Amino acid sequence: MxxxxxxxxxxxxxxxxxxxxxxxxxxxxxxxxxxxxxxxxxxxxPEPEQITGTIAPVADAVRPPPTDKTTLKQEMSLDKLINPAPSKDQPDIIFSEQKNPQAPIFVKSIDIPPPNADQVPAAISKMESIAPSTVNEITPEVLTQLAKTQRIWMGTPGKGKHAEYDFTAFIGQYSGGNWNSTVRVSNGKIDAGSLPNLLYLMSSWTKDRVRTNYTNVRAIRLDSDELLNVRPPFIFLTGTRDFQLTEKEVENLRAYLKVGGCIWGDSSVPGQRSRFDLAFKREMRRVVADVDKNFEPLPADHPLYSQAYFKDVKQMPAGLNNYRLPIYAMKMYGEVAILYTANDYGDMWQVGLDQDGKIDLGRNVAGQYVATNPAIYDQRDVYLRNINRDSLEASYRFGANVVMHLLTRWQSKVGEAATSTL
Structure with missing residues (x-):
């Protein structure tokens, strides 16, 4: 062994x-x-853009992505918050008997991470620091066209707060992107949101001397003949995503500007370098087609401030998440032709104010909000900042000044031609 x-x-x-x-x-x-x-x-x-799938494919579009990853994260978060996915069991719009019955019922539908509310706005880009371009000359033919355009929507001319106007506001429906990011569309009709709430207060504040037709805010296709037939005093463009205008849309907008129209862009993501911010500036340069023209910050003595309806509004109010970038513009014939606000006032205007200046939290018989979108309001001081009565009133008063300026900007140049028989 x-x-x-x-x-x-x-x-x-x-x-x-x-x-x-x-x-x-x-x-x-x-x-x-x-x-x-x-x-x-x-x-x-994959990159975040591939994951979210929020950017609609646009053929041959140039899409310079935001270089700031914090801005990209904030943009995607706001896009999900402001544009929640539709729900199949979402109820029909129900109206109540309260003061602002035109606002729709909003249904809360959010599930997102918070954006970076403390983000510091990016520095003004190089292209916006170039010296202002030369002013176009107003020929007699141009003056006649401006006068004709103004007569389409002008009411009874007057001075100051005694003037009367009657017009319909239009939101531009462009190719790609999400042109209706700050309004509610039901059965093809804009029921409420940013412009309807702003125009409702304007009618109230002016005692209907400015008849805004706030119950009839309309979408208008930028490639349609209606744009040049109606010639609205301005077209409101907004969104959160990249987009590229078709050649027909570019041609229509260019012709619209030449007869006195104005494009008002308001980014639905506050700050610079978002997808909409980059796309809007890029596409507006296609519309203007003038290499010498650039977005210029409006000075403090511009008529939008110095001759404003609310003269106490001397500067840009803080927008969503407390952004306070200046108001930018491109001019034609010496007047604003393209105006751009990058502080996201449109989403602030999804929170309505009533005639007494209080946040309108009225509900219908089913207990649902009527004038305020809870997807915005319920996230105040959580994901979204600067949503309170004072800041909202300041933003509404500023918005009213912008609208009044766009209604009156040609009066000093058109003069007697606007009131003569044409």
């Missing part, structure tokens, strides 16, 4: 040795697989 012991011990030692070598080899292979696997996973994870 003792003679057989050494071989057994030897075989056992050999097996243990092989087992140890196998274990070490297994551990080494595992480590190598983990390291290589991490590299492969890192390479195949």
């Amino acid at each position: 003792t003679d057989q012991l050494p071989p057994l011990v030897q075989r056992l030692r050999d097996k243990l040795s092989r087992s140890r070598d196998f274990s070490i080899s297994l551990v080494i292979h595992f480590i190598i697989i983990v390291l290589l696997g991490g590299v492969i996973i890192t390479k195949v994870v």
Whole structure:
């Protein structure tokens, strides 16, 4: 027995040795697989834009992505908050007997991470710091066209707060993107949101001397003949996403500006370098087609401030998330032709004020909000900042000044031609 012991011990030692070598080899292979696997996973994870799928594909569009990852994250978060996915069981709009019955019932539908509310606005881009371009000359033919355009929507001319106007506001429906990001559309009709709430207060504040037709805010296709037939005093453009205008839309807008129209862009993501911010500036340069023209910040003594309806509004009010970028413009014939606000006032105007200046939280018989979108209001001081009565009133008063300026900007130049028989 003792003679057989050494071989057994030897075989056992050999097996243990092989087992140890196998274990070490297994551990080494595992480590190598983990390291290589991490590299492969890192390479195949798509960029945020691919994950969200919120950017509608546009053929041959140039899409310079935001270079600031914080801005990109904020933009995607706001896009989900402001534009929640539609619900199949969403109820029909129900109206109540309260002061602002034109606002729709909003249904809360949010599930998002918070944006970076403390983000510092990006520096003004280089293209906006170029010296102002030369002023176009107003020929007699241009003056006649401006006068004709003004007569389409002007009411009874007067001075100051005694003037009367009657007009319909239009939101531009452009290709791609989400042109209706700050309004509610039901059965093809804009029921409420940014412009309806703003115009409702304007009618109330002016005691209907400015008849805004706030119950009939309309969408207008930018490639339609209606644009040049109606010639509205301005077209409101907004959104959160990248977009590219068709050649027909560019031609229509260019012709519309030449007869005295104005494009008012308001980004639905506050701050610069968002997808809409980049797209709007890029596409407006296509519309103007003048290499010498650039967006210029309006000075403090511009008539929009110095001759405003609310003269106490001396500067830009803070917008959503407390952004306070200046108001930018491109001019034609010495007057604003394209106006751009990047502080996202449109989403603030989804929270309505009543005639007494209080936040309108009225509900219908079903207990639902009528004039205020809870997807915006319920996230105040959580995901969205600067949603309170004072800031809302300041933004509404500023918006009223913008509208009044766009209604009156040609009066000093057109003069008697606007009131003569044409």
